[in-house]
Amino acid sequence: MNSDFEKRLQEQPMREVPGEWRARILAASPAASSTSVWWRQWLWPCPQAWAGLGAAWLLILGMNLAAGDGPAHPATATVAFSRQELADLRQQQAMLAEIIFPVETAEPPKLNPSPRSEMRRTEVVV
Amino acid sequence: MSSLPNIERLYDDHASALFPFLLNVLRNEADTYDVMQEVFAKLARRSGLLDGVRDERGFLLRLAHNAAIDLMRRQGTRARNYEQLAAEPAALFAGSGDPDEQVFREKLAEALGELPPDQRAIVHLKLWEKLTFQAIAEALEIPPNTAASRYRYARDKLRERLRPIYDEIK
Numbered sequence: 001m002n003s004d005f006e007k008r009l010q011e012q013p014m015r016e017v018p019g020e021w022r023a024r025i026l027a028a029s030p031a032a033s034s035t036s037v038w039w040r041q042w043l044w045p046c047p048q049a050w051a052g053l054g055a056a057w058l059l060i061l062g063m064n065l066a067a068g069d070g071p072a073h074p075a076t077a078t079v080a081f082s083r084q085e086l087a088d089l090r091q092q093q094a095m096l097a098e099i100i101f102p103v104e105t106a107e108p109p110k111l112n113p114s115p116r117s118e119m120r121r122t123e124v125v126v
Numbered sequence: 127m128s129s130l131p132n133i134e135r136l137y138d139d140h141a142s143a144l145f146p147f148l149l150n151v152l153r154n155e156a157d158t159y160d161v162m163q164e165v166f167a168k169l170a171r172r173s174g175l176l177d178g179v180r181d182e183r184g185f186l187l188r189l190a191h192n193a194a195i196d197l198m199r200r201q202g203t204r205a206r207n208y209e210q211l212a213a214e215p216a217a218l219f220a221g222s223g224d225p226d227e228q229v230f231r232e233k234l235a236e237a238l239g240e241l242p243p244d245q246r247a248i249v250h251l252k253l254w255e256k257l258t259f260q261a262i263a264e265a266l267e268i269p270p271n272t273a274a275s276r277y278r279y280a281r282d283k284l285r286e287r288l289r290p291i292y293d294e295i296k
Contacts, residue, residue, distance in 0.1 A: 010254065012219050014220065015149070015219060016145070017141050017144075021145075021159060022138075025159075025166050026133060026137060028166075029163075029170035
């Protein structure tokens, strides 16, 4: 219940907002120009759906970046692969060389039977 | 399809309430203009700000109050307000042709200026916006009991301050 004093105060009319403020304040508001909000009008029918779609794309992109070393950086992966395999490749090449040219590597110790026999002979002779 | 908030419509509906409220709280016309511009610019930038808002007027008063508090903090005018108000009645009320009424309005403006800004805001919303304490509490983000007690305290101070002239012209 308002007292007489409060009613007396309420009866005092406040000043009205200066008329010229309207144009100045509205002119300073960004939405006053329709060109600045075309994208908002485009999104306005369902902004939550657009936000959800954007979030889904971000999630997919994040998962892709986190999981995909190879597809995300194919050149880097190739370099890493070739470096890693380079030693194996050299080892395989060495093994192949041993298999293909076994004689060359095994010959020196096995190609001296005759001198040995000769030596034995000399020993026997002696 | 819902439409974008119409800033012009918002201004026409609520500027007449925001202006005296801000002028009463800030006691400075230039600051009042700045805060009103800030509020409407914010509404224009963030088109979804009023989505789901039931009490548009209350929401705008809250925006305006928060912006006014921010401005006072930035400028450090909260302390200044206490001292400056008597010298700066800020033409809060409309002029009156009746000399007694005119004097009463000037004294009332001075007395309001002597209240702390938070009490002044509550008195304004209660007396001139005719809000309930619940609505005032929501607008100023304080408990309803706090709003009620601050209002009673401020009203008693005003009554005491204005008693001589009030008794004279009653």
